Amino acid sequence: MDETRHLLKEEEDQQWRAPMERVRRRILAHVPRERERVSAWKRQVSLPLPVAALAAALLLTFGVTLAVLATRTNMGYIRVTKAPAGGTEYQFAVPYDKVEALLKSMGGADANIESVMTIPKSVKLIPVGEPRMGKANDFLRKKQ
Amino acid sequence: MSTPMRSGIVPLLLVLAVAHSPAQAPGTDTDPKEALQELLSKALTVTVSARVLPPDTQEETPVWNAESTKLTLPGRSIKVRLDGENVRIYLICTPYLQDDGDVLLLAQGQVWFTESQDKENRYFSTFYSIPVSFGEKVLFFPLGLSDADAQQKNHFNIEVEIKIVPYEKKQ
Numbered sequence: 001m002d003e004t005r006h007l008l009k010e011e012e013d014q015q016w017r018a019p020m021e022r023v024r025r026r027i028l029a030h031v032p033r034e035r036e037r038v039s040a041w042k043r044q045v046s047l048p049l050p051v052a053a054l055a056a057a058l059l060l061t062f063g064v065t066l067a068v069l070a071t072r073t074n075m076g077y078i079r080v081t082k083a084p085a086g087g088t089e090y091q092f093a094v095p096y097d098k099v100e101a102l103l104k105s106m107g108g109a110d111a112n113i114e115s116v117m118t119i120p121k122s123v124k125l126i127p128v129g130e131p132r133m134g135k136a137n138d139f140l141r142k143k144q
Numbered sequence: 145m146s147t148p149m150r151s152g153i154v155p156l157l158l159v160l161a162v163a164h165s166p167a168q169a170p171g172t173d174t175d176p177k178e179a180l181q182e183l184l185s186k187a188l189t190v191t192v193s194a195r196v197l198p199p200d201t202q203e204e205t206p207v208w209n210a211e212s213t214k215l216t217l218p219g220r221s222i223k224v225r226l227d228g229e230n231v232r233i234y235l236i237c238t239p240y241l242q243d244d245g246d247v248l249l250l251a252q253g254q255v256w257f258t259e260s261q262d263k264e265n266r267y268f269s270t271f272y273s274i275p276v277s278f279g280e281k282v283l284f285f286p287l288g289l290s291d292a293d294a295q296q297k298n299h300f301n302i303e304v305e306i307k308i309v310p311y312e313k314k315q
Contacts, residue, residue: 123229134272
């Protein structure tokens, strides 16, 4: 009985112990080491110089734009540009219908582009010649 | 050796050029409130009065009249339509401010006329460019100016008067 037990014990050692030991060492060899914690303030990022310059320029542009928008709350509605030649150019930072709205706020219903006048049906009109247009004074002179 | 550095500077210069370009636009920007005031000072009031005159030239009282006052800006056209039983008249007026302070009135007249007997349509179109002073009256005779012959036939005459004055803000 003892002999049998001894044989079994030796056989177990021969068959299992050595591979188990190898596996254990392999596992231990691959256990990740605990990383050192580095503060975010100490971490460094490397960037190519052109990319860094581009990012800085974009940030500067956005910053300036934001500052201008913050200081001029009512900008952009209308801008009048006096051209060097003396002409005046109106630039509207709004769609054309907003300009119509502006005119309506100034002139009420009269600011609509089109108006309709209805001639009474009792009035029968017949062309007596070609359409004519001119200064009123010219027509008065001709009548005289 | 300097090629990579140069290729990196070019995009940067392009970005800076784009960012700087609005400031290089010709002219001077005005404060929006001042711009609005200037816009109001350029606004114009166009009054269109239409009247049908009796055949008798001695009679000054019109058979019918109507008036429409429009607010506009120089270069912005206004449109008036006159609808009658057998006639439709379009008047499109576009005022422009001139350097001397006067107004150049560009006016287009369109007349659609239907003959009552044979239902034939007639169309007239005219275009005028008239320099006028503020308040000066311009007359438009869409169906022609009646002469003595027409007056004898007792034909009504229609007359449209256009007057342009600077806009004054209502207090």
